[in-house]
Amino acid sequence: MLRILVVLALLLAKPVVAQDRAFVLQAPATLVETGFLKHLLPRFSLKTGIRISVSAQTGDARLGDDGTPVFQQGDTVWRFASSGDADANVFEAWLLSDVGKRTIEAYAPNGNALFSSDVTETVVIATVASSGDLALGEETSLTQCGRCHVVNETNRMNAIGSTPSFALMRTFPDWQARFETFFMLRPHAAFTQVIDVTEPFPEHLPSPIVPIEVTVEEVEAITAYVGSIAPANLGSPIQIQ
Known part of the structure; x- marks a missing residue:
């Protein structure tokens, strides 16, 4: 959380130079095909001046099943993992901010919200039946x-x-x-x-x-x-x- 606050503070304190700030985001086809990223990424770029290119193969950061939970699609929790790229870290901080969460929730094609910013995970502890006397x-x-x-x-x-x-x-x-x-x-x-x-x-x-x-x-x-x-x-x- 401290790192996220620091990143946001630096973002607000420095002037945006759009042509110098960009990173590649790796995302699977199943996510790309929802159209969600076409909604999400331009709004982030408009706010920060950081351009994001999407790749199915490699990237400076990725959306998948490991890393920080950032949004949920049905029963699937999407996680964000970065290689340490500064602009990718800004994107992670934005996703977890109030503005980012509202942007995630706003994607509702045909009036149906497909993604949620609530990534609270429920830990289920299995109870094994005991055969004791x-x-x-x-x-x-x-x-x-x-x-x-x-x-x-x-x-x-x-x-x-x-x-x-x-x-x-x-x-x-x-x-x-x-x-x-x-x-x-x-x-x-x-x-x-x-x-x-x-x-x-x-x-x-x-x-x-x-x-x-x-x-x-x-x-x-x-x-x-x-x-x-x-x-x-x-x-x-x-x-x-």
Whole structure:
């Protein structure tokens, strides 16, 4: 973002010399054939004085599937990658500016907008079904994790209030990865041993509390049990007036 702001500042501060400023943009035929670039590039050149030639083979910059996300076409996110050409960097900054975004959104042949400047990407984390023993998972969770966490209603009054409950952690997008590797995450690594997996505590760094000792089977069972818990209902976001 800082680089983009600097580029825009330099663009506004210096006089435009159109005949000295140009670069070649590599773009695939599928994008060129939409007519979008014939809408986009002349408007950029009119604003900045930088001419852009389009090539299907090579260029100083390219639109494709790698680089900075700049616009979206249906389910396809188009990305911009530059070899470092100064004028290409100005184009990237313009695409991400408010003016560039409005220009992208304005391309609507027959009244249908084909491209969007919203390139927010949703990260989908797959949840793999666990075959762990649910009964064992609940028992181990209450015995080992219930010292600090609320596992379910049976230990609600015995846990530490400052630690997140299992139901709350179940709302985390990466809950499964967290539970499968909890023994490696802070602060658990300091006092947790997985039999035949983790190294013994160093003699000069003993566990600060009575150690938690579990087997691989019990870790799998805990994860399976958490997967069976309904995520906590966190309600609607707070509206600040």
